[in-house]
Amino acid sequence: MSHTIRDKTKLLARVRRIRGQVEALERALEAEKGCGEVLHQIAAIRGATNGLMSVVVEDHVRTHIVDPAISSEAERLQGAEALIEVLRTYLK
Secondary structure, three states: HHHHHOOHHOOOOOOOHHOOOHHHHHHHHHHOOOOHHHHHHHHHHHHHHHHHHHHHHHHHHHHHOHHHOOOHHHHHHHHHHHHHHHHHOOOO
């Protein structure tokens, strides 16, 4: 079972909190709030998104790369390559 399926409830809760933060940002912009408040909202969204990414990356490493149950070096390499590809995109 994939770690994103196993942790589905926890991950969806994080996504819903992020959605709430994005909606709060939208309301702040609609209400023409000051740039300080808007910047704080954006920073909060970024932090929440980075936190979600961190959790999923950590679980990926533990499940698809360093898990002692993985006996195939090819399978470990595949897990590492998938992670590298995503990180390259994420860090651009």
